[in-house]
Amino acid sequence: MSINLKPETLARIDEAITHYPVKRSAALPLLHLVQEDLGHVSQESMEWIAAKLEVPAIAIYELVTFYPMFRQKPIGRRHIKVCRTLSCALSGSYRTCKEFEKHFNTYPGEVSPDGEVTIEFVECLASCGSGPVVMIDEELHEKVDQARACQLAVRISAEAAARK
Numbered sequence: 001m002s003i004n005l006k007p008e009t010l011a012r013i014d015e016a017i018t019h020y021p022v023k024r025s026a027a028l029p030l031l032h033l034v035q036e037d038l039g040h041v042s043q044e045s046m047e048w049i050a051a052k053l054e055v056p057a058i059a060i061y062e063l064v065t066f067y068p069m070f071r072q073k074p075i076g077r078r079h080i081k082v083c084r085t086l087s088c089a090l091s092g093s094y095r096t097c098k099e100f101e102k103h104f105n106t107y108p109g110e111v112s113p114d115g116e117v118t119i120e121f122v123e124c125l126a127s128c129g130s131g132p133v134v135m136i137d138e139e140l141h142e143k144v145d146q147a148r149a150c151q152l153a154v155r156i157s158a159e160a161a162a163r164k
């Protein structure tokens with residue numbers, strides 16, 4: 001069985017395994033690497049990791065279902081993460097999220113109808129004094145009130161249109 005990982009990811013996986021005295025201890029790093037490459041961890045990916053680490057597939061499945069950061073479904077092309085931890089929640093992150101939802105016609109955890117965006121609530125993004133904090137793909141945005149969320153959403157839509 002094989003999954004469609006980039007050669008760099010395969011190399012990082014082989015390297016990660018060498019950091020542990022027993023292969024099965026590399027399960028979490030491998031799950032992160034696979035998700036980083038493919039956007040989610042499918043059933044097939046779990047089986048591939050299990051075979052790679054010589055553990056039963058159920059051991060990998062248990063990790064994926066236990067830790068909320070692992071996704072079993074594909075996400076949109078752009079990933080918007082809105083912090084909902086206390087400081088950000090108090091500074092309006094739920095309203096920020098609603099603005100993104102309205103613009104992309106979707107809900108947290110779902111892919112927008114055009115496949116372009118997934119919005120998710122996440123826990124603290126380590127910039128608590130400048131909330132609401134949002135990450136769009138790998139880029140951190142601070143003080144994202146509703147007006148700023150609207151600007152960012154318009155920018156994302158314009159970038160999507162430019163690709164078509």
Ligand code: FES
Nearest residue numbers: 083088125127128
């Ligand atoms: S509470 Fe949102 S970044 Fe820490």
